[in-house]
Amino acid sequence: MKSQLQVYARLKPTDNASIAYEIDKSSKRLTIGQKYIKGGFINNMKETMDFNFTDILDINVTQEQVFQQVAVPVVLNCLDGYNGTIFAYGQTGSGKTYTINGSDSWAYRGIIPRVMTYIFDQIDERKNDYEFTVYASYMEIYNEKAYDLLNEDHLVSPIEQWNKVEFKRDNLGNIHLSNISLHEIDDAKPGIDLLMMGNYIRKQAATPMNQCSSRSHCIFTLTFEARQIETNTCFVSKLNLVDLAGSERVSKTNHDGTLLNEAKNINLSLSYLEQVIVALNEKKKTGQRQHIPYRHSILTTILKDSLGGNCKTVMIANISTELDNFEETISALRFSQRVGQLENEIHKNQKLDLNSMVERLEQEKQQLLDELQKYQKIVGDLKDSENVKNINPQNKNQKHSSQQYQSKQVLFNNEESQEEIEIDEEQDLDQILSKVDEYMQDKIDQLEVKNMVEAKLCFRAMKEYHKSTMADYLKELSDISKKLQQYDALLPQVSKKKESTPQIKDSDITQMALNNFYLQKQQSSRQSLNGQPYQDENVDPETVQIGIQFTNQQHQPVVFNSHQQYIPSQMPQATLEKNQQLSQDGYIQKQGIGNRKKKQQSFEQQNQSQQQQVLQSQNQQPYQDKNYASNEELEINLYKQQHQNSLYRKQISQHALKNKNENMQIYAQQNNNVHQQNHYQQAARQDNYKNIDYEDDY
Ligand SMILES: Nc1ncnc2c1ncn2[C@@H]1O[C@H](COP(=O)(O)OP(=O)(O)OP(=O)(O)O)[C@@H](O)[C@H]1O
Structure with a gap:
């Protein structure tokens, strides 16, 4: 069955000068006024440009409306056995993350958290006919390397130590992924907790690499395994929810060599995405077999099924209406027109067990x-x-x-x-x-x-x-x-x-990954529970212990009360004790000093416009969300929680790293290994330095 790719344009509101646009609701056409002043010149080209979409979501369309109109049909298809992909494309700051993930406030949650609640309601409605098992995985692609965002070890280890996700092709051309964890979820809450953990890991990883979300692609995947009770037929379907990197041009990034390289990689993978789409359109027009360059980038390799394959795919073109972004807006609109011409060949993934x-x-x-x-x-x-x-x-x-x-x-x-x-x-x-x-x-x-x-x-x-x-x-x-x-x-x-029959792909991978996950989990909890020394000398025992205490809370977000105190009922006894110990050692108290504290105090004392400025600096964006004005209280709380939470975890990891280096230094002394002694001495010094550095960040 042929399925035309659907493309929605979502316009982001702006308080600054806006481009002139018009929406024709009946023909679903967006008309952009082209006459504008740039560098003192008036553009004398054609006055308007037209772009057609499946629908246009204007600036006042709510998150819930976007979910109902764009995501619900795709989710329902997935629950019927078809693959689905929703991806957000647009320049930095145009609202991709807001659309896919949402803002920090629950009221403005995006597609993923809404999907979580929706699927489990739907599964409940179908429980007499189907048995569903749902798995979640979350991957980040940064600089042509893919990383697992749901690996709990990544909470305490720096990105340099993470295993990269690997891709293997079987004889049939199917892609198999390794070093990516799959988590079975049986309710919306554990799913949302996983998403939050992934977002936290993403944010945490971004800091040492001086990277921000704009430069990486994120793919959250839900895998559904379903068995029809009466007929014993099964299907495995997938839903990819993709937040792409910003689509702006390299020249605009205006950074030094390293950053340019990063920017090049992002733009390269997006330009490969464009090439795939052009090749698919050519193939459709000429009807001839043509090479589609899926393999050129990780992004296109992963999205192979979503583009021209067995998948119902929807693109959301996030459009900034700011006049300053006119060129990027036009280029994103042009890209979306090419995507809109694509057709996928979809079929139900039904198979008999x-x-x-x-x-x-x-x-x-x-x-x-x-x-x-x-x-x-x-x-x-x-x-x-x-x-x-x-x-x-x-x-x-x-x-x-x-x-x-x-x-x-x-x-x-x-x-x-x-x-x-x-x-x-x-x-x-x-x-x-x-x-x-x-x-x-x-x-x-x-x-x-x-x-x-x-x-x-x-x-x-x-x-x-x-x-x-x-x-x-x-x-x-x-x-x-x-x-x-x-x-x-x-x-x-x-x-x-x-x-x-070769290993059944989806379910076996799922099973293997799950076995692996539980084995690792069992191993680490055994090691922590029986008090045995932890064997892996790359990981400090204390780090593991703390990591487990965190993860034993089933990814529950750390909860603070209105006085910024951690709510102890959420904390296991051991963690409480550890926390007290850390406080005595001076690690927890440190959060009360330094720039962060000053920033927080001034934040509380400042008047409303100043508070907005702080929020702006946090976003690195001009403040545009009108909704926030009535929700400062909520935002202030979130701001505090975010920093306190992130600070606490970072301190623990710093503390553990420092301890590890000190212990290794003693070990080297005992073994009379001068070279190693020097090495760990230096590392411990650097850790101390990093701590100071880190305090300054806040
Ligand atoms: N439709 C919208 N309504 C209100 N606020 C929005 C909307 N879209 C985006 N924003 C706000 O604009 C800011 C930037 O949005 P967002 O981070 O989603 O952009 P992005 O395209 O994901 O950028 P990046 O490429 O850097 O990840 C955020 O503060 C977000 O809350």
Whole structure:
């Protein structure tokens, strides 16, 4: 089934000078006024430019409306067994993250958290027909390297130590990913907690690399495994929710060499995305096979199915209406027009679970064999009474036919010579009926009838009855035998297919990843619980211990009350003690000093416009969200929580790193290894330095 890619334009409100635009609701057309002043010149080209969309979401459209209109149809498709992708494209600051993830405030949550709530409501509605299992994974692509954002180890280790996600192609061209964790989720809350953890890891990783979200692509994937209870058919479908990097031009980034390199990579992967789309459009126009350069970047490799493959794909073009961004806006609009011309070939990922199919066939075969046995017994009973008669030497002929019948009967059970099972219905029926006649003749004396007329009537009735019963039996026997042959032929084929089928991709990967995840989890909790020294010398035992205490809270976000105190009920006893210990050591108190504290104090004291300025500096953006004006209280709280939370975790990781280096230094001293001593001394010094550095950040 062909499915045209849907492209929505979402316009972001601005308080600054806006570009002139008009929306034609009926034809879904966005008209942009081109006449503008740039560098003192008036652009004299065509006055307006038109762009067509599936729909245009104007500046006043709410997050809930975007979710209902754009995401719900895709999610429903996924729950019916089709793949789906929603991706947001646009320049930095145009609202991609706001659309896909949302802002920090729950009221303005974006598509992913809304999808989480929605899918579990839907799954609940379908629970009589389907059994669903849902998995989540979250990946970041930065500088042509992909990282797992849901790996709990990444909470405490720097990005340089993370394993990169690896891609392997099988013979069929399917991509298999390793070093990415899949998490089973059975409710919206654990799903949202995972998302928050991923966003936290993303933010934390961004700091040391001097990177910000604009420069990486993020893909949140939900995998659905469903089994239809009645038919035992299964499907695996995927929903990708993608927040792309900013699409602005390299020249505009205006940074030094390193950053330019990053920017180049981002623009390269986006330009490969563009090339894929152009090639797909060419292919569609000319109808000729053409090379589609999916392999050129990680992004296009991952989105292969979403672009030109088996996937219902929706793009949201996030459009900044600011006059300053006019060129980027036009380029994003042009890109969206090319995407809008694409068509995907979608089909339901339904498949029969081979295990249950074999099981079902075997059950059916057993049922048929039981039935067959029953019929054979009935026919055998008749034949026995015949044999009694056949003992009479005068009935040689009949004895012969009885043997013939018996040999036919044996053939029903002879699996080797199935071709001979075909029975000659006509011939057998005649033979059997003649035997029934004789049998009746013999029995007539035994009939308790008053006279011959009655006897004849009775005999005829019996004869008719036997005749029809035997005919029915034979017909059924023949049907069963044919059916059995079909099943016998089918069973080895199915079993063979089952053996030769390569590892079932989605479910097996899921299972493997889950096993891996639980194994790691078990291992680390064993190590922490039994108090044994942690074996891996790359990881400090204390770091692991703290990491586990965090993760044992099932990714619950750290909760603070209005006085910025951690709510202890959310904290395990061990963590509380650790926390107190850290406080005594001076690590926790540190959060009360330094620029961060001053910033926070001034934040509280400043008047409303000053508060807005702080929010602006936090976003690195001019403040544009009118909704925030009425929600300062909420925003202030969020701001405080965010920094306190992030500070606490960073301090723990710093503390652990420092301890590790000090311990390693002692170890090197014990072993008289001067070189290592120097190395760890230097590292410990750097850690101390980093701590000071870090305080200054706030
Ligand atoms: N439709 C909107 N209504 C209100 N505020 C918005 C809207 N879209 C975006 N914003 C606000 O604009 C700011 C920038 O948006 P956002 O971070 O989503 O941009 P982005 O395109 O993801 O940028 P980047 O490429 O840097 O990640 C945020 O503060 C966000 O809350």
